[in-house]
Amino acid sequence: SQQGEEDPQALSIQEGENATMNCSYKTSINNLQWYRQNSGRGLVHLILIRSNEREKHSGRLRVTLDTSKKSSSLLITASRAADTASYFCATFPRGSYIPTFGRGTSLIVHP
């Protein structure tokens, strides 16, 4: 079964708007990562947040982690058409280097 599940499955917004996607997981984790996949390409690592961190920023990306609720969110601010892609969360159980990926959120940003 999937450890991480993203929500929503699909998101359509206008350029300039913010995009928020969520990830829920079931077991205790060491860290959680977000990846982006452009159409026809492999996944690209965006950001990692450890279990003892609550929030992390990287450029226009903001990730939060709530271990009590076993959930994370990825916020993309001031979205651009180039942000159109699928976004996946990957969870790493404690002591493991092996991730479990969710099914992803498909984001479309209209110019």
Place this chain on the structure above:
Amino acid sequence: DAGVIQSPRHEVTEMGQEVTLRCKPISGHDYLFWYRQTMMRGLELLIYFNNNVPIDDSGMPEDRFSAKMPNASFSTLKIQPSEPRDSAVYFCASSFVRTGGSRETQYFGPGTRLLVL
């Protein structure tokens, strides 16, 4: 660095044929992963290697699938015989330890899109 290299990028074959997918991980990476991605099942981990040794192949769907890593710079995933339900995108990924970095970060190849007719 060229990143993770996979070949072929596209493969169309007929049911029953043998298919071999190839991967060259990033130099210096000591973990290598094979994934399969489909619309129905999402991204599935098939098998992973550490220092060329297979560690966990519990994700390999059946005996028709096999993977090898003869050296640190090359791995293959073989399907014999192939079936239409094997149609998917197959990804190879690698990871390593870097001072100040994270072993858990995975670097993915561009994938091989397989279609079995």
